[in-house]
Amino acid sequence: MNNFIFHSPTKFVFGKNTEFQVGALLKSYKAKKVLIHYGTGSIKRSGLFDRVVQSIQKENIDFVELGGVVPNPRDTLVYEGIELCKKEKVDFVLAVGGGSAIDSAKAIAAGSKYDGDFWDFYDGKATIEDALGIGVVLTIPAAGSEGSASSVITKTDGMLKRGHYSPFYRAQFSIINPELTYTLPSYQTSAGAVDMMGHIFERYFTKSENTLFVDRLAEGTLVSIIEAAKVLMDDPTNYEARSVICWAGTIAHNGFFGVGRNEDWASHRLEHELSALYDVTHGAGLAVIYPAYMKYTIDVDVQRYKRFAMKVFGVESINKTDKEVALEGISKLEEFYQSIGMPTRFEGINAKKEDIDFLVEKLEENVGQEFGHYQVLNLEDAKNIYLLACAK
């Protein structure tokens, strides 16, 4: 195992009716005035917003609200949130939603304690030294932002999609009630499953050695996600399957599977360009990228792909070459994605082959000439992977 620091200080409050604890939790973290930050208003229609507000008011905590977060959240709303927080003397940002609302809330929390332009953090020009408190009521299990130290924001001017990592981006608490995810559209449920699996892939496919212990934990989690996602296609209010997805999504990205190894994140870089250009759901974009990425990098470590095939998809190895087993694993992954309604090629997300040069250009702008660790990719590799993702 490589040396590592694992620090996941967030208090995870998991289970039925846990949203009723939000007021008491905010009080325990000494919140006085809260910004409730959310998306398109579905939390108002569902009654969740009212339950949250009642719980907050019960503790005599003030609040203001800011809705309108969109998928691939924009810098413009972050600026608005920061202005509101400064004006209203907000000391705690409560995201009610999925990864977009949480990522946006994180940027607002840091930007509100910073005199300069919050984009400096995402541009690598400044380091976060303070932030407002951050709390979460999760409604979409996917991004893992409820447990992670990261936030991804898109700069509208130029459509730059950039991530930033900071210990200040760990929520103080995250409320995770699987029942709140019952009404998610099937497409979002599936994209979420792909997303959290991706967070594990970025750690599982590593060149680091002596990773078997955590590999086993990763495989057990992948198997559990796959099983649960399949159940939810037919039975979206299956509490146990929703629970598995919710908890797996959280530990998939709080750092637990990254201990003792180098992480990769090349596929995420490749996908970010897709979702920035086409505004496609991140998970759907990943379902397009991973099969192509895996085929392209199969010779980096055939044994690892073979193990993946056998442990995660139960591929048999008798009378097959290692590479055949490895490829069968990738096929099984594609089949799984398709079985839960996910696209696995450019055309499934209305992406165009003729945009590839532009995608690579934006990639260069965002990550430079080289990226990734499992296989260090250059821009030519990136182009080839995009091309593979176009193939029939």
Add this chain to the structure above:
Amino acid sequence: MNNFIFHSPTKFVFGKNTEFQVGALLKSYKAKKVLIHYGTGSIKRSGLFDRVVQSIQKENIDFVELGGVVPNPRDTLVYEGIELCKKEKVDFVLAVGGGSAIDSAKAIAAGSKYDGDFWDFYDGKATIEDALGIGVVLTIPAAGSEGSASSVITKTDGMLKRGHYSPFYRAQFSIINPELTYTLPSYQTSAGAVDMMGHIFERYFTKSENTLFVDRLAEGTLVSIIEAAKVLMDDPTNYEARSVICWAGTIAHNGFFGVGRNEDWASHRLEHELSALYDVTHGAGLAVIYPAYMKYTIDVDVQRYKRFAMKVFGVESINKTDKEVALEGISKLEEFYQSIGMPTRFEGINAKKEDIDFLVEKLEENVGQEFGHYQVLNLEDAKNIYLLACAK
């Protein structure tokens, strides 16, 4: 999954040479004066104490020291530590050692901020409302106290061994350098493996339903501990095996495997009486208790024991009844314990059949008439399990 709260805020700093970071870590938590708390002096002979002191002095942090912690740590030293901390205005307790030093440090940290007798916490008469900061440099992977919210102290007067749980018992940071465990006597290494496996067993053997996801993670961890413990019998300076043991021991008891389920802890109750009376290493006592406990409770859920046998020990199920498979798993566990030099019967720890009535008497004093969850045990059951543990 049952509702749960998972909150493991400790910063785990893992790997080679990490003890050199202790000063900087203490500084980051604003420590001004530290009590270095340790055991029998082996950390002085090994040079670890000097490295820790140098790192602390480099940051201009003051310190006092208190050694002398013994296995099954005593209240008497805790009182001494509390007096020292109050007198010297200590604000941070740094345990350098294993579970005993850490548990003792936790009691000192809480007792130093309490006007009454610290034993009130262990007696259930008071709740911890404040504590000094707690840091750890781990030298014995076993108890998991570096990541847990618990502390077990023995009251010398009457030999009462009692545990207490508190969020204040989570260390702010724990430094885990697997190399520091190279010189552990083989017996301690083995007892540590048994101990951490026990922390998983207490969660794995549950009557809660829908636990498959976390069961898989538990099984992967158990397999990894067993493999690593075997390697260390012949190759005690194998860094990778030491790493697996160290990290598995930490996550085995920080609550990770307890999410969404009821925990048991009956075997720990039964063992505490053994180590209180005979001053036996906790892990060795557990190796005596678990096979007896498992045989006694096998009919509670044969399927669970069967799964354990198959997933952890690779027992084949063809042409066998479920119970045969389950029993074979328990035999494999006994064989494993024996293969790493652990006792599996009373005689192996110099415990006596004729003491059983006394053990049950003390058990009643400590836990009352009933305990455990997987099977709720009464005192007659306890006697029967002790008797099974005497059998040849």
